[in-house]
Amino acid sequence: VVDGRTARPAAGRRDQKKRDTRRALAAAAERLAFERGPQSVTVEEIAEVAQVSPRTFFNYFASKEDAMVGFDPAFLELLRAALIARPAEEHPLEALRYVLVPPDGDVGRMADWWTRRTRLIHDHPTLLGRHLASVSELERVMTEAVVARTDVDEFYAAIVVAAAITACRITVFRWEATGRRVSLVDALDEAFAHLASGLVPPVAGPAARSSA
């Protein structure tokens, strides 16, 4: 965590360098995992591709699986801060939507990342344990942030967070499965609208069904 009071240009450059190193290691880990399967990849190889020492690798990651499918703690902290910064009167679903899929974000790039991640895990179930731990961590951080921003009870917060993440999962999965034919942003809007409506069935009928 950066302490704003003591941040100096040198510290800023050091932080940037750390972020770059972390990103290079994660990219190397992902690429090697795709090429040869996680089990055949060693920490030494990942470090070599990213041009750092194995010792440096362990400054950033606890294991090769962590480098392949872990979430960056700094990214989780950004999500937490972004969620807490949303206006208190905003519906938690809106706030979660805003933070998980920022309207000014590159949704195509996000979807590509998601697709690669899903494919990697699907092809290599040995990564599942680490992946699910990442998702639990994401749920925990988001739940804490939902509680922190409006002081709602934690059970409610856990439900709204899990529902939002699940809606994203279903939406991206179906968007991929149907050949990305619709706008992902529109599909996410629809999914969150279903949640906000209390999951009331949409009006059925020939017109509605033919456009589905």
Next chain:
Amino acid sequence: VVDGRTARPAAGRRDQKKRDTRRALAAAAERLAFERGPQSVTVEEIAEVAQVSPRTFFNYFASKEDAMVGFDPAFLELLRAALIARPAEEHPLEALRYVLVPPDGDVGRMADWWTRRTRLIHDHPTLLGRHLASVSELERVMTEAVVARTDVDEFYAAIVVAAAITACRITVFRWEATGRRVSLVDALDEAFAHLASGLVPPVAGPAARSSA
């Protein structure tokens, strides 16, 4: 699938025997997995404990992992039929709640099963792949049934099913984590009420919070 028109007492007895055999194999697989870890257990041992041949084992299961954490296809068919049988005017969330946690069911026994299953998978991540395939299968069957009962669009159905299953997961997890101090049925009621409300934040305040 039992065909009612041709079912005879002998066929009924045969079906019952099959169900018993399947149950005995699954119970043996689960017990051995807990005792020694899934990797040290063989199909031969599971069959021996259930007093059938390894060949018989493969009439019921594709793999030992399937026996340990798969869902019985007959159970999934029961869920499908039960969901389709719910009144068409019933809110899909209500129908899913009714089917996933039947009001006349033994919720304590269900929770025990869930706890065992969760612990087994947590302790032995090699079972995760098969487990997640089971959950996907459950989602698929329930989604088809939601579409079949009222002809809503499939995307909506997938969202409502995933939200309902996620709510059950969060509820049972938190109920366990907090020492089962509250009624699981009440907690499930609360979770489904949150979903049905459109995930509107519950009214906060000292009273609400002290009872949370």
